[in-house]
Amino acid sequence: MRHINTSDEIQNKARAASSKKAELGEDIDLQEYEVSTDGSSPIQNITELDMETRDRMSQVGVVTDSSQPRSGTILQVDNSVVMNTCGYEGVEIMSIKQATGKYNWLKDYFWKAVPVDTDKYTSHIELNQGDGYFIRSLPGSKCVYPVQACVYLNKKNLAQSVHNIIIAEEGSEMHIITGCTAASRDEPGLHLGVSEFYIKKGAKVSFTMIHSWNPSIAVRPRTGIIVEENGVFINNYVIMRPVDSLQTNPIARCVGRNATVRFNSVLVAPEGSSVDTGARVILEAPESKTEIISRTISSGGDIISRGYIEGKAPDVKGHLECNGLIMGEKGMIYAIPELKGLIAGIDLSHEAAVGKIAEEELEYLMMRGLTREEATATIVRGFLRVDIEGLPEQLNKELKKAIEDSEKDLM
Numbered sequence: 378m379r380h381i382n383t384s385d386e387i388q389n390k391a392r393a394a395s396s397k398k399a400e401l402g403e404d405i406d407l408q409e410y411e412v413s414t415d416g417s418s419p420i421q422n423i424t425e426l427d428m429e430t431r432d433r434m435s436q437v438g439v440v441t442d443s444s445q446p447r448s449g450t451i452l453q454v455d456n457s458v459v460m461n462t463c464g465y466e467g468v469e470i471m472s473i474k475q476a477t478g479k480y481n482w483l484k485d486y487f488w489k490a491v492p493v494d495t496d497k498y499t500s501h502i503e504l505n506q507g508d509g510y511f512i513r514s515l516p517g518s519k520c521v522y523p524v525q526a527c528v529y530l531n532k533k534n535l536a537q538s539v540h541n542i543i544i545a546e547e548g549s550e551m552h553i554i555t556g557c558t559a560a561s562r563d564e565p566g567l568h569l570g571v572s573e574f575y576i577k578k579g580a581k582v583s584f585t586m587i588h589s590w591n592p593s594i595a596v597r598p599r600t601g602i603i604v605e606e607n608g609v610f611i612n613n614y615v616i617m618r619p620v621d622s623l624q625t626n627p628i629a630r631c632v633g634r635n636a637t638v639r640f641n642s643v644l645v646a647p648e649g650s651s652v653d654t655g656a657r658v659i660l661e662a663p664e665s666k667t668e669i670i671s672r673t674i675s676s677g678g679d680i681i682s683r684g685y686i687e688g689k690a691p692d693v694k695g696h697l698e699c700n701g702l703i704m705g706e707k708g709m710i711y712a713i714p715e716l717k718g719l720i721a722g723i724d725l726s727h728e729a730a731v732g733k734i735a736e737e738e739l740e741y742l743m744m745r746g747l748t749r750e751e752a753t754a755t756i757v758r759g760f761l762r763v764d765i766e767g768l769p770e771q772l773n774k775e776l777k778k779a780i781e782d783s784e785k786d787l788m
Contacts, residue, residue: 405498407501407536417531418459423450436558437558448464449461450525451472453472453528454529455531455532457508458508469512472509473511486575487540489575498569499599501536502539506538507540509540510526514550525555530566530590537566537570541572542573545581547578548580550582551583553582556587557587561591564591565595567594567597571599572598572600574603583613588618588620591619592620595620597623600625600627601627601628604633604636616652619650623653629659634663634665636662637667638658638666640656640669642670642682645674652679654682660688662690664692666694667694669697672761673702674761681711682711684714685697688720693725697716697728699728700731700760734756742755
């Protein structure tokens with residue numbers, strides 16, 4: 378078991394975090410959820426799971442058969458990693474508990490990209506150590522097929538605690554697909570997750586996360602990314618199914634010259650869902666750059682779409698784009714684009730738009746033989762299309778398929 382702080386230090390930070398005003402919207406009483414480290418039974422292969430569970434995982438991009446190649450798989454159920462496999466020698470995949478036992482140096486990476494006292498949720502993860510995944514690409518390795526990770530919440534009313542560390546060593550490249558989901562039962566639960574990314578010099582990571590929870594689950598991911606010289610980090614996030622409440626606002630720091638960060642989000646909030654998402658990028662090194670693009674649809678739920686870019690070094694570039702579409706009479710989208718420049722010679726821009734489907738657009742398509750429903754679906758489908766630069770073709774196809782599968786539920 379890792380030991381990052383003394384018990385007194387952890388308790389003091391937890392108290393400080395609890396008294397700190399929440400940065401993102403509504404608060405959650407952690408005492409309403411069960412804290413359990415009871416381990417789920419290990420498995421050797423995903424095919425050992427029942428068909429319903431495998432179907433839920435498939436909805437978030439997790440391959441449960443051999444239909445598509447993967448470089449490795451790691452699966453966490455509740456608070457225990459139950460399976461991990463790796464078929465590519467240039468990548469290491471294991472549970473956090475296993476990794477800290479193997480590498481003494483790993484403790485130096487904990488809570489550097491996400492401070493332990495960020496809020497009470499991060500402190501809760503440190504105090505109630507569950508598990509998480511450790512994924513590392515070795516120096517110079519080029520991982521052709523994606524690594525897949527799945528975090529599954531099965532136990533009713535559980536506070537699931539996850540702490541992930543991802544390291545891309547110098548000159549390496551890897552692609553990760555993470556699917557997060559819960560049992561199909563409409564029962565309460567809480568997912569708390571910390572993910573820390575370390576992108577070394579000249580390394581590249583594309584990270585695609587697909588969420589599919591249920592209307593009674595609350596979700597609180599906390600993510601930090603540190604990108605060194607000539608490093609590239611691409612983050613794709615998709616959630617298109619109901620969730621009770623979601624709050625996430627990852628922060629990326631470009632600390633090396635010519636570091637690049639891109640965030641792409643596709644978000645749908647059905648009635649009853651509260652979604653508060655965004656991305657923050659701090660351009661700390663010369664010639665670093667970022668792009669933040671979000672597409673949001675409210676089909677009755679509430680969405681806060683945040684974006685923040687801060688330029689602190691010469692010749693940095695950043696662009697922020699938030700577009701929202703409201704379908705029906707209910708729902709709300711609140712777009713909050715922010716730019717902060719601290720030095721001359723920076724280039725930061727943003728655009729934001731929130732509206733509804735224009736009647737003339739529907740009429741134009743209906744005049745060409747489409748029904749109103751078909752015309753609406755065509756417009757929505759086009760709105761959700763986000764061209765993501767830098768993704769391998771296979772991963773781009775899988776991401777588009779995940780969005781298309783969810784569109785059926787939306788329409």
